[in-house]
Amino acid sequence: MTARSASVKRKTNETQIAIDLNLDGSGAATVDTPVGFLTHMLTALAVHGLLDLTVKAAGDTWIDNHHTVEDTAIVLGKAFDQALGDRSGINRVGHAYVPMDEALGFVALDFSGRPYCVFSAEWNTPVIGQFPTDLVQHFFETIAVHGRITLHASVTGRNDHHKAEALFKALGRALRLAVTIDPGRTGVASTKGTLTD
Secondary structure (H helix, E strand, C coil): CCCCEEEEEEECCCEEEEEEEECCCCCCEEEECCCHHHHHHHHHHHHHHCCEEEEEEEECCCCCCHHHHHHHHHHHHHHHHHHHCCCCCECCEEEEEEEECCEEEEEEEECCCCCEEEEECCCCCCEECCEECHHHHHHHHHHHHHHCCEEEEEEECCCHHHHHHHHHHHHHHHHHHHHCECCCCCCCCCCCCCCCC
């Protein structure tokens, strides 16, 4: 099978992001960002998605963490898009529930080629560590746009750390299902015959 991997970099006056992604990995994660909770979440995503993921991110965190989190999501979305190529043979759709103590996260996604995000969460605190809770939704919206994914995510619970982590783990598991090759399928899972136009 052809390697399904991508290396994507983004450098601006605000951030420098480099990501290597292998869709057919074992969950090996080497994540280095200046935002501790983002590092934790990307590691969880890789482990639960069985994705080999290397992330090196730096940014203008003396302003705040918004640009670093956003640009990391941009690059990760592009890496998924690049690694999947024409999306031939994949399941295309994946979903997962992940409980974490009192929290329950749900993600359903479709590598449809049509970016869309529906996100439902209520937060009790403004930040988790140094990670603003409103950036959880922004991360999901951004990866959907740049990965050309239709993505629905929701979570319930009391503890914001648990809720965010349940969402990222559910995202990883849903991604794993969606990118897996269906041995019975030839071509793309679409009546149009394409998922790239």
